[in-house]
Amino acid sequence: MAILHLEKIRKVYRKGENEVVALHAVDLDIEKGEYLAVVGPSGSGKTTLLNILGCLDVPTSGRVVYEGRELRALGEKELSIYRKEHVSFIFQSYNLIPVLTVAENVELPLVIERKRNGQEARSKAKELLAAVGLSGMENRYPRELSGGQEQRVAIARALVKDPIVVLADEPTANLDSHTAEEIVELMKRINAERKTTFIFSTHDRLVMDHARRIVTLRDGAITGDERR
Amino acid sequence: MGTLFKIAARNVLRNKRRTAITGIVMMFGIGLYIYADSILKGMDRMTIDNMVRYTESFLKVRTPEYVDNLQGNPLDHGIPDPEGVIRKILAADPAVKAAAPRTRFVARLSNYEDEIPVLATAVDPVRDREVFRLPDAVVEGSWLDAAGPRDIVIGADLARELGVGLGDYLLVSASTVYENVNADEYRVAGLLATPDPGLNKSALFMAWADADALLGLDGLVTEIAVAGGSYPSLNALLDGSDRAAESLGRALPSLRIDPIRYLARDYLAMREMKGKFSSVIILIVLAIAGVGIVNTILMAVYARIREIGVLRAYGMTAKEIKRLFTLEGLIVGAVGSLAGVLLGIGIVALTATYGLSFESIVGDVDMGGIPIMDRLYGEWNFGNMAFGFLFGMFVSFISARIPAKRASKMQVTDALRFV
Ligand SMILES: Nc1ncnc2c1ncn2[C@@H]1O[C@H](COP(=O)(O)OP(=O)(O)O)[C@@H](O)[C@H]1O
Ligand SMILES: [Mg+2]
Numbered sequence: 084m085a086i087l088h089l090e091k092i093r094k095v096y097r098k099g100e101n102e103v104v105a106l107h108a109v110d111l112d113i114e115k116g117e118y119l120a121v122v123g124p125s126g127s128g129k130t131t132l133l134n135i136l137g138c139l140d141v142p143t144s145g146r147v148v149y150e151g152r153e154l155r156a157l158g159e160k161e162l163s164i165y166r167k168e169h170v171s172f173i174f175q176s177y178n179l180i181p182v183l184t185v186a187e188n189v190e191l192p193l194v195i196e197r198k199r200n201g202q203e204a205r206s207k208a209k210e211l212l213a214a215v216g217l218s219g220m221e222n223r224y225p226r227e228l229s230g231g232q233e234q235r236v237a238i239a240r241a242l243v244k245d246p247i248v249v250l251a252d253e254p255t256a257n258l259d260s261h262t263a264e265e266i267v268e269l270m271k272r273i274n275a276e277r278k279t280t281f282i283f284s285t286h287d288r289l290v291m292d293h294a295r296r297i298v299t300l301r302d303g304a305i306t307g308d309e310r311r
Numbered sequence: 312m313g314t315l316f317k318i319a320a321r322n323v324l325r326n327k328r329r330t331a332i333t334g335i336v337m338m339f340g341i342g343l344y345i346y347a348d349s350i351l352k353g354m355d356r357m358t359i360d361n362m363v364r365y366t367e368s369f370l371k372v373r374t375p376e377y378v379d380n381l382q383g384n385p386l387d388h389g390i391p392d393p394e395g396v397i398r399k400i401l402a403a404d405p406a407v408k409a410a411a412p413r414t415r416f417v418a419r420l421s422n423y424e425d426e427i428p429v430l431a432t433a434v435d436p437v438r439d440r441e442v443f444r445l446p447d448a449v450v451e452g453s454w455l456d457a458a459g460p461r462d463i464v465i466g467a468d469l470a471r472e473l474g475v476g477l478g479d480y481l482l483v484s485a486s487t488v489y490e491n492v493n494a495d496e497y498r499v500a501g502l503l504a505t506p507d508p509g510l511n512k513s514a515l516f517m518a519w520a521d522a523d524a525l526l527g528l529d530g531l532v533t534e535i536a537v538a539g540g541s542y543p544s545l546n547a548l549l550d551g552s553d554r555a556a557e558s559l560g561r562a563l564p565s566l567r568i569d570p571i572r573y574l575a576r577d578y579l580a581m582r583e584m585k586g587k588f589s590s591v592i593i594l595i596v597l598a599i600a601g602v603g604i605v606n607t608i609l610m611a612v613y614a615r616i617r618e619i620g621v622l623r624a625y626g627m628t629a630k631e632i633k634r635l636f637t638l639e640g641l642i643v644g645a646v647g648s649l650a651g652v653l654l655g656i657g658i659v660a661l662t663a664t665y666g667l668s669f670e671s672i673v674g675d676v677d678m679g680g681i682p683i684m685d686r687l688y689g690e691w692n693f694g695n696m697a698f699g700f701l702f703g704m705f706v707s708f709i710s711a712r713i714p715a716k717r718a719s720k721m722q723v724t725d726a727l728r729f730v
Pocket of ligand 2: 129130131252253
């Protein structure tokens with residue numbers, strides 16, 4: 084059974100009189116442990132799709148089913164658990180908290196979750212920083228890191244709560260092509276090791292070539308779905 | 312909470328300039344408030360101290376009938392057995408340090424050309440100086456205890472108006488106890504320049520024996536002025552006087568005991584108005600500081616919209632976001648308020664120790680041509696400092712909540728999209 088099932092998803096943005104149809108009639112099944120790229124030109128609806136999958140946004144119509152349960156039907160509390168524990172985000176511009184150290188940034192989701200004590204959070208952060216190859220950088224601040232390093236910290240931050248799904252919106256768009264490849268390879272390795280489902284968007288051919296499945300969006304509709 | 316505080320505190324530290332500007336406005340606002348309050352209280356203190364030292368004393372003992380007829384300065388309704396009463400006063404309360412009998416009467420003072428009505432007081436020159444500081448205010452000549460018979464001490468302005476100086480003779484006429492008018496000639500032995508212009512313009516002091524001869528007082532004492540100890544603050548003085556008056560009232564049930572709070576009631580009522588004035592200062596300045604904090608936090612919100620999106624995406628609630636930015640405002644407010652209190656303490660410490668010369672405050676006001684020797688000392692008021700601090704915190708809290716609320720209302724997706 085698919086971990087995420089999208090059915091006839093439609094998303095319309097209203098700006099005064101204007102209506103922008105960001106997604107229309109999107110059907111998609113995502114299996115647990117997939118390494119999936121959503122590709123398409125700018126404005127094709129990638130961000131909108133990922134936001135809906137991450138429950139940051141709600142579709143205008145259609146169903147999002149997570150592990151057999153429709154998200155729309157979930158109560159506020161279950162939704163919050165889904166957001167806090169099951170999905171994580173990686174952003175194009177890393178979005179680390181500048182006043183927190185690398186380790187504190189990685190711990191942050193656990194702190195927000197309030198499920199683990201400080202020491203557990205600290206050792207978990209250390210473990211993940213090692214996994215993304217940043218051991219010894221714990222006490223640096225984001226401004227002291229390169230873009231690639233910042234994105235690795237963001238990946239560690241996304242993984243610290245052992246999520247089922249990681250949603251990465253153009254995680255490599257701000258990086259040079261060499262670093263971009265390193266980042267997709269890192270995500271791919273973690274996907275293989277931890278069976279974490281990765282869904283990332285990109286319009287970079289080099290990056291999408293690493294994916295095991297490529298879903299192509301054009302003008303808010305899926306025009307291709309290729310597995311390899 | 313720990314991490315929220317960490318993020319808030321570090322952001323405050325990071326935006327040093329923004330924090331500094333808001334903090335400095337608050338610092339000056341609260342510092343100015345504490346200073347203004349201290350000076351106003353210091354003026355009160357000086358005024359009340361002057362009343363205690365020169366005109367009213369710490370508390371006054373009179374008969375109820377005399378107080379009822381105070382306007383006419385009558386020569387009846389005297390205190391029965393004044394020496395016995397003085398002994399009781401001195402024994403009744405440890406706060407009482409001295410007591411002096413006085414009798415007031417209305418007189419006319421003449422240089423044989425002009426005649427001026429004056430408020431005369433018959434005093435015991437030795438005991439009076441234990442209660443009042445009048446001897447210190449004698450700028451020419453000497454106080455009555457060093458003078459001879461038929462010597463008087465008058466206000467320096469009064470002497471000028473009558474065109475007389477030390478050693479000149481004046482005619483004093485007054486109604487006697489028997490309600491006929493008597494007059495006699497007296498030598499000016501001392502001139503008074505006190506901080507109270509009323510005394511300087513129309514006061515006459517005469518030794519007991521002379522007054523007795525002039526008016527036939529026969530031991531009549533209309534009031535007993537009582538001296539108290541020294542008190543660290545105006546409120547302590549007022550309270551001390553109240554307490555002493557209470558125990559004297561128990562010891563002397565048939566007499567009327569008026570503490571300085573009553574004797575100075577007109578001035579104290581006016582003081583309430585001045586208190587409102589310093590409240591207006593703090594309101595205006597802290598309103599400015601409040602706008603500063605709204606602005607500071609609003610800028611912090613706009614600079615960190617995407618950060619807000621990230622925190623929300625990772626499960627932080629709108630409430631926690633609001634708390635985060637409120638906390639930042641509170642930290643700025645706490646820093647500014649604390650600095651303000653410290654600044655206030657510093658200035659008050661200086662003015663309370665060294666004082667300000669009076670002219671620098673009131674300017675070149677004509678005080679009847681008499682130099683005011685007093686310096687104005689600031690008063691310590693820790694209650695008001697605490698109030699200044701808490702009010703600063705309150706203003707910061709209210710001000711920070713406006714932008715904090717805006718931050719918490721932001722849509723997560725919009726916040727993340729924001730560039
Ligand atoms: N908040 C919004 N309000 C109005 N239109 C929006 C909003 N977000 C996205 N859109 C529009 O929806 C379409 C899809 O946007 P998006 O999902 O960001 O595409 P992509 O991530 O592929 O660039 C675009 O036309 C975009 O302008
Ligand atoms: Mg996008």
